[in-house]
Amino acid sequence: MNHPIILRALNWRPAVDPSPRALLADLKHRCGGRVDAKGLSTVANDSDDSAPIAAIVLPAHFFGCAVAEVLGLQPLDHAALRAVAAAPRFAWEEALDLCAQAARRTRSVLVPGTHVRAFGNSTRHGAFVVGPDGSVMAQVWQTHRSRSEEWLFDERGDELPIFETPVGNIGVIVGRDAYYPETARMLALRGADVILSPQATAAPLNPWRQLSGVWKDAQQNQVFAVEAHMQGTMWGRSFEGRSAILGPCEITPDGSGFLSEPGDAFFESASSESGNLESEPLKEEPLIRETQVGLRERSQAQAVFSIFPHLNPALYRNQPWWQTPEGPGGNRP
Amino acid sequence: MKASASVHAAVTRAALSTLLSAARGAVAWKTRPAAIRDAFARLSPGVAARDSDANRVRVAAVQWRTTLAATVADYVTEMDAIVRESATLGATVVAFPENNGLALLGLIPGAKRLARTALPQPGNKNTDKPSDPPDSSQEPRASQPPDPWHAPDSLHPQESPQKSAGLSPIDVFRMMSPFVDRVARTVFSELAKRHRMVIMAGSFLVTDAEGSVCNTAYLFDETGRLMGTQDKLHLVDVESTWGLTSGRTLAAFPTPFGTLAAPVCMDASYFETFRILLSLGVDIALLPIGDAAEYRAFYALRGIWPRVQESPMYGVKAALVGDLFGQTFTGKAGVFAPIALTPKQNGVLAEALTYDRSEIVVADLDIQRLHMYREQEWEDNDVRPSLYERDLSESYARLRLEGKSAHPGQP
Numbered sequence: 001m002n003h004p005i006i007l008r009a010l011n012w013r014p015a016v017d018p019s020p021r022a023l024l025a026d027l028k029h030r031c032g033g034r035v036d037a038k039g040l041s042t043v044a045n046d047s048d049d050s051a052p053i054a055a056i057v058l059p060a061h062f063f064g065c066a067v068a069e070v071l072g073l074q075p076l077d078h079a080a081l082r083a084v085a086a087a088p089r090f091a092w093e094e095a096l097d098l099c100a101q102a103a104r105r106t107r108s109v110l111v112p113g114t115h116v117r118a119f120g121n122s123t124r125h126g127a128f129v130v131g132p133d134g135s136v137m138a139q140v141w142q143t144h145r146s147r148s149e150e151w152l153f154d155e156r157g158d159e160l161p162i163f164e165t166p167v168g169n170i171g172v173i174v175g176r177d178a179y180y181p182e183t184a185r186m187l188a189l190r191g192a193d194v195i196l197s198p199q200a201t202a203a204p205l206n207p208w209r210q211l212s213g214v215w216k217d218a219q220q221n222q223v224f225a226v227e228a229h230m231q232g233t234m235w236g237r238s239f240e241g242r243s244a245i246l247g248p249c250e251i252t253p254d255g256s257g258f259l260s261e262p263g264d265a266f267f268e269s270a271s272s273e274s275g276n277l278e279s280e281p282l283k284e285e286p287l288i289r290e291t292q293v294g295l296r297e298r299s300q301a302q303a304v305f306s307i308f309p310h311l312n313p314a315l316y317r318n319q320p321w322w323q324t325p326e327g328p329g330g331n332r333p
Numbered sequence: 334m335k336a337s338a339s340v341h342a343a344v345t346r347a348a349l350s351t352l353l354s355a356a357r358g359a360v361a362w363k364t365r366p367a368a369i370r371d372a373f374a375r376l377s378p379g380v381a382a383r384d385s386d387a388n389r390v391r392v393a394a395v396q397w398r399t400t401l402a403a404t405v406a407d408y409v410t411e412m413d414a415i416v417r418e419s420a421t422l423g424a425t426v427v428a429f430p431e432n433n434g435l436a437l438l439g440l441i442p443g444a445k446r447l448a449r450t451a452l453p454q455p456g457n458k459n460t461d462k463p464s465d466p467p468d469s470s471q472e473p474r475a476s477q478p479p480d481p482w483h484a485p486d487s488l489h490p491q492e493s494p495q496k497s498a499g500l501s502p503i504d505v506f507r508m509m510s511p512f513v514d515r516v517a518r519t520v521f522s523e524l525a526k527r528h529r530m531v532i533m534a535g536s537f538l539v540t541d542a543e544g545s546v547c548n549t550a551y552l553f554d555e556t557g558r559l560m561g562t563q564d565k566l567h568l569v570d571v572e573s574t575w576g577l578t579s580g581r582t583l584a585a586f587p588t589p590f591g592t593l594a595a596p597v598c599m600d601a602s603y604f605e606t607f608r609i610l611l612s613l614g615v616d617i618a619l620l621p622i623g624d625a626a627e628y629r630a631f632y633a634l635r636g637i638w639p640r641v642q643e644s645p646m647y648g649v650k651a652a653l654v655g656d657l658f659g660q661t662f663t664g665k666a667g668v669f670a671p672i673a674l675t676p677k678q679n680g681v682l683a684e685a686l687t688y689d690r691s692e693i694v695v696a697d698l699d700i701q702r703l704h705m706y707r708e709q710e711w712e713d714n715d716v717r718p719s720l721y722e723r724d725l726s727e728s729y730a731r732l733r734l735e736g737k738s739a740h741p742g743q744p
Contacts, residue, residue, distance in 0.1 A: 144715040158720060179713040181604035181643050182721055189728035208672055208679045211634070212642035219635045220604060255629040307602060310567045313729035314581045314740040321608035322721040 005167050006054035007194065008108075008290040009228040009243035009260070012062055015076060016232060017287070020066035024098045024112070028105040031056065031288060053132055053166040054108040054290075059230035059243070060175050060200035062113025063128060066095040076234050085118040100134035107132050109165045111196045113228070114142075114174055116153050125153040127174050127198055129163060137163050142174040143183060148202065149176060160186050168193035168224075168295050175199060178213040178227070181220060182322075188221035189308075193295055195223050200230040203238035210241055218246040219257055222302050224293055245291045248301035260289040349500055356441050357508050363440045364405050364512040369519050372406035376413050379527030380420040388701040390590045392617065392647075393424035395535075396666035396685045396692040398655040399432075401439025408436055409520055415693065416524045416532065422695045425555070425590075426531040430653035430664075431548070431598045431623035433535025434513045441509070503576040506538040506546045514539045517551050518559060526557030531588065533619035535651065536565065536597050538577070545578035550595040550621055552586055560586045565597035566606060568739065579739045583609045591616035591700040598622040601636040607644035616646055616700050623653035628663035628688035638669050638680055645671045645707050647682075647698045654689050663688045668696035674706055 008031055010023075017023065023030070031054070061075075067084045068075035070091045075084070084091075103110040110130040116123050126141040141157025142149075160183065163170040171187030171194070178184070178197050187195060197214050218225040229241025245260035252259055302308070362368075383391075395415055402408035412429075419427040438444050514537065521534035534551040541547050541564065548565035564580025565572075583606065586593045594615040600606040601620050610618055620637050637648040652664030667684035675682055682696035707714070732738040 143717060143720060144713070146712045146715060147710075148712055156715075156717070160720075160724065176713060179643070180715070181608075182717070182725055185604070186720075186724045186728065189725070189732070206672065206678055212639055212672070212680070216635075216639040216642070220602070220639070249629070249632050249635065254631075256631045306570055308732070309737060309739075310569070310573070310579070310599065311603070311729065311732060311738045312566050312579055312581070312605075312740065313733045313738050315566050315583065315609070316605055316729050317726070318581060319583060319609045319612070320722075320726070321605070321612040322716060322718045322725075 004292045004294060005194070005224075006290060006292050007167075007224060007226045007245045007259075008054055008056045008288055009226045009245060010056070010058050010288055011229060011231055011243045012059045012113075012287075013232040014061075014065055014230070014234055020062060020069050020095070021098060024066070024102040027056070027102040031106050031108075031290070054106060055111075055165075055167045055170065055194060055196055055226060056103075056106060056108045057111045057196045057198055057226045057228040058113040059228045059241075060114045060198040061230055061234060062198070063095060063099070064113070064115035066098060066112065067091050067115060070094045078235055081116060081235060085116045085123050096128065096130070096136060099128065099130050100136070103130040103132055104134040109137075109163070109167050109170060109196075111172055111198055111228075113198045113230075114200075119155070122155040123153040124155050124157060125149070125174060126157065127172055129170070129172055129196075132166065137165075140172040140174060142177050144177050144180045146176040146179070160190075162187065162190050162192055171195050173197040173214070173217070176213075178217055181217065184217035184221050184223070188223055192221075192223055193298060195221075195225040197225060197227045198230075199227050199241055200234075200239045201241040203240035205240040205242065207242070215244075215246055215257055219249060220307070222248045222298060222305070222307060224259075224298065243289045245289055245293075247293060248298065248305070250301035250304045251293075251297045259291040259293065353500065353504065353508055359442050360440045360509060360512045364437075364516055366515075366519065368405050369409065369516065369523075372404075372409035373523055373527075375406070376410070376527075379524075379529070380417050381529045383423055383425060387590060389697055389699050390426055390617075391422075391424045391695055391697050392619075392649050392668060393419035393422060393427040393693050393695045394649045394666035394668055394683070394685075395419070395427060395429050395651045396654055396664070396687075396690070396694070397430055397433070397651075398689070398691045399430075399436050399653055399657055399662070400655065401445055401657070402436045403439055403445075405437075405440065405516060405520075407439075408516065411436075412520060413524060413527075416528050416530055418693055419695070420528045420530060422693065424530070424695050426533075426593075426617070426619070426649075428533040428619040428649045428651040429535030429621060430651045430666075431536045431550075431621035432538070432653055433621065434509075434517060434537035434539075435623075435653075435657055437513050437516055438505070438509065440512070441505075501575065503546055506575075506577075507540055507544075510538070510540040510546065513537050521551060521553050522557040522559060525553040525555055529555045531555055531593070533593075533595050533621065533649075533651070535621045535653075536623075541578070546576065547578055547580060548572065548597055549580075550597050550619075552593065552595050552619070554588065560588075560593075563595040563597065565600060566739075567599045567603050569599055581740065583613065585610065585613035585615050591698075593617050593619060595619045595621070598624070598636075601640050601648075601650075604640060604643050607640040607646070611644040611646065616703055617698060618646055618648045620648060620650045621653075622650055622664050623662050624664050625660035625662050627661075628665070633665060641669050642671060642680060643713075645703065645711050647703065652685070652688075654691070661689075666692060666694050668694060668698070670698075670703075671706060671711070673710060674699075674702060 065075040073080040099112040114127045124141045129137040143157045169191045171192035214227040225246040228243045249257045525532045532553045536550040550563045552560045641648040648669040652666045653662045665685040668682040672680045683694040685692040
């Protein structure tokens with residue numbers, strides 16, 4: 001299968017950019033239905049159903065803000081976060097319906113950011129996956145909880161499903177799961193071609209820190225990946241990141257692993273003669289990053305730089321690093 | 334016709350066996366203990382490195398432009414100069430590159446000629462023998478043992494090295510193994526003792542107890558004691574094609590200033606390696622690399638740099654550079670750490686300025702600060718044993734059963 005796949009990541013600033021409802025309603029015109037020869041989107045009209053299938057990722061907490069909007073809440077404070085987590089069913093369904101319409105209109109697999117949801121006395125952080133036909137394919141929960149997230153949710157998910165879609169086999173990595181290499185490895189070993197990852201990274205932006213997340217996962221598993229970053233301030237916390245479309249270094253013209261525009265700018269001097277990596281200040285981020293890829297390119301990268309055939313299960317079985325007490329915090333040496 | 338070819342192959346193998354035996358004799362003579370002793374006798378006294386603080390240690394990462402050593406004395410002199418300079422820079426730990434023993438192939442008669450062309454690699458079509466004039470630096474031909482490189486179909490088979498009637502690289506590595514092992518153990522033990530340095534000697538292609546050829550790193554303490562060896566655990570394609578075997582165990586080596594390990598090159602492309610090291614309490618991973626590829630900054634960034642972010646520890650990368658056997662080795666030696674422990678917040682404590690010249694970079698490592706970071710600041714320290722056991726462990730087992738990994742065939 002090597003039909004063109006369009007991967008899109010949206011930057012979004014709550015209370016600055018259009019509201020979730022407005023953005024979802026306008027998503028088709030923002031994304032366009034197809035991309036031109038240079039990989040840039042062109043606007044298609046609503047009746048155009050010949051556009052290629054795409055995958056779109058919205059930043060972390062976007063869907064929670066959509067539910068807040070349905071409830072008429074200001075989503076930027078802690079009270080709204082708690083109210084959304086415990087929101088009545090109609091609010092979830094209405095927000096999901098907005099996403100379903102957007103997925104259908106854009107012929108996209110849509111990951112509409114993330115949300116925190118209450119289950120009795122506990123909470124989880126997760127993301128919906130909506131198919132191109134508007135159906136909800138699943139709700140994926142974050143499987144690890146990092147130090148800085150202990151206030152946000154308390155229960156971790158136990159499943160990392162793979163979705164067979166027209167875009168390829170998709171895996172979803174929620175938030176800081178990207179910083180746990182086991183997550184992407186589990187998905188890749190079970191056949192993921194593309195990883196979709198809504199992100200919200202604490203400001204100030206450190207490109208190096210971001211590189212140690214989804215970029216590192218894409219390289220280590222030779223998959224395509226889409227990371228969409230929330231910008232701005234919520235709950236008194238500032239977030240900053242650079243949305244990007246990623247792939248194995250071997251298939252990117254500058255060898256950077258960045259397939260979309262930010263790759264060129266991420267480390268301006270990366271391709272300089274000295275080869276030294278020095279970070280550059282962030283430039284103004286556009287709303288959408290997008291690129292067109294083919295799954296065959298991934299195979300080409302695997303042929304040039306082969307990783308999986310040299311995995312050493314005998315070693316991992318002899319020395320299983322995970323056999324330490326379960327639970328977040330202080331459980332590694 | 335078939336019988337004739339079979340007889341020809343048998344005769345060729347017999348001739349090559351004789352030639353290899355002669356080469357073995359020459360290398361044995363050149364690496365005899367007395368030759369190594371004599372080489373050290375010509376050196377000036379060691380530079381005693383400063384004492385390591387219980388929690389702070391200065392490490393040196395070597396970037397060495399390799400050349401073939403015509404004599405073992407050449408090799409000793411070169412290695413001593415590097416350790417001496419590292420000690421002068423105040424380092425008490427020094428790390429050498431991957432395939433630090435390739436230089437010793439220069440001890441084989443005729444090797445300099447071979448070094449100008451390529452060893453067989455997957456897809457490598459450059460299989461022509463060199464047609465250079467005889468190497469004038471060699472001793473007179475009359476006193477030389479037969480030259481195995483001149484054997485028909487020797488190191489340059491057209492297809493699979495394993496199936497060739499001639500020699501494959503693995504035959505040469507196996508032949509050289511006892512001598513390379515002797516040199517590695519003797520030379521670096523003596524250098525460690527003389528300069529009071531902990532030395533990760535880089536890696537060498539040597540046979541293990543079962544006779545398999547492994548890419549093995551050696552680690553010596555400051556008294557010259559061999560602390561242990563570490564076989565490379567994740568090979569690259571060309572090593573597999575040559576018939577090298579990957580290791581099955583990762584070792585950790587406690588020292589008064591911290592716990593060390595010596596994974597080899599591609600081992601740093603796999604997060605699993607560093608997760609295991611972390612579970613073993615390793616503080617400093619000494620990583621020898623030798624990449625036969627054009628240098629590209631982002632490619633290089635896929636190795637030890639993300640690994641020490643995922644599994645917090647210090648990483649010391651020593652790089653082999655230069656041209657040998659038709660390959661150009663590039664890389665930057667460097668010292669890496671979790672981003673929060675680096676002044677520029679970039680995960681880099683020190684890095685070579687070039688990727689093709691000899692350099693030594695040094696950095697100070699604060700082990701106590703590392704431990705504090707792990708315990709109090711490390712953001713992503715959650716672990717999910719049940720999830721990994723169910724999903725990860727099963728996937729690994731399936732790869733083995735399907736023969737899609739190292740050491741296939743067993744669950």
